[in-house]
Amino acid sequence: MADKSAHKAKVRARILDEAAAALRSGGTEGLSVANLMKRAGLTHGGFYAHFENRDDLVAHAVERMFEDSAGLFTRLLPSGAGPADLGALVDSYLSEAAMRRHDRGCPLPWLAGEVPRMPPAAQARFRQGIDWMRSAIASVLQANGVAEGQAQASAASAVAEMVGAMALARAMGEGEDAVALLADARRAISQRLGATPSGTSVATPMPG
Numbered sequence: 001m002a003d004k005s006a007h008k009a010k011v012r013a014r015i016l017d018e019a020a021a022a023l024r025s026g027g028t029e030g031l032s033v034a035n036l037m038k039r040a041g042l043t044h045g046g047f048y049a050h051f052e053n054r055d056d057l058v059a060h061a062v063e064r065m066f067e068d069s070a071g072l073f074t075r076l077l078p079s080g081a082g083p084a085d086l087g088a089l090v091d092s093y094l095s096e097a098a099m100r101r102h103d104r105g106c107p108l109p110w111l112a113g114e115v116p117r118m119p120p121a122a123q124a125r126f127r128q129g130i131d132w133m134r135s136a137i138a139s140v141l142q143a144n145g146v147a148e149g150q151a152q153a154s155a156a157s158a159v160a161e162m163v164g165a166m167a168l169a170r171a172m173g174e175g176e177d178a179v180a181l182l183a184d185a186r187r188a189i190s191q192r193l194g195a196t197p198s199g200t201s202v203a204t205p206m207p208g
Contacts, residue, residue, distance in 0.1 A: 012050045014040050019061035024102055024110045028058060028118055059121035065107035066129035072106075073136045081140045086195035089137075093162050094182045094189075099169050109166035133159050141193065158189050 018040045022031045033054055037044050051057045076089040092098065098105055108130070111118075115126050134155045141151035165185035169178035190196070 016064040020065045055119035062122045062125040068104050069106040084196040094186045108163040
């Protein structure tokens with residue numbers, strides 16, 4: 001029984017990884033269950049052993065995509081995190097390596113514009129992911145002496161600019177202008193947060 005459960009979990013994870021990749025490359029309109037299962041090396045009928053329907057798949061794929069962001073935030077903002085850790089987070093999220101890695105990373109720069117057209121469960125996953133990212137930054141600011149209201153506002157602004165900068169950099173074609181845009185955004189966001197630049201902004205990729 002344990003082996004059977006482990007196999008099912010492994011298959012489900014493979015489907016979600018393929019779904020996350022499809023969402024990044026083609027958005028929700030490009031996500032076909034039949035094509036997805038074919039790429040995963042599985043039968044179309046087997047899909048329903050793991051998900052209720054396509055909407056259920058999209059919701060869980062979005063959740064899977066946010067795991068990349070959670071991994072980055074948890075690794076770089078541990079208990080007792082300070083300005084240097086915030087700087088490392090901003091640098092890593094807005095690194096050139098993260099911009100060029102299309103198979104992993106935060107879903108927001110890829111899909112934020114599509115959220116209103118997503119099924120309600122997927123929209124809820126997005127809201128949860130955004131709230132978690134804001135709270136992670138705000139908690140560090142508060143722990144380092146920033147008043148709660150200001151910490152929440154600064155964290156919300158930082159997340160919005162980080163997501164927007166990455167989305168624009170990719171839209172600009174990921175060339176020299178895009179790299180410069182990311183560098184400007186890193187400096188501006190770190191300054192507003194009182195963060196210490198890590199000094200590894202260009203080379204540090206998202207985890208995974």
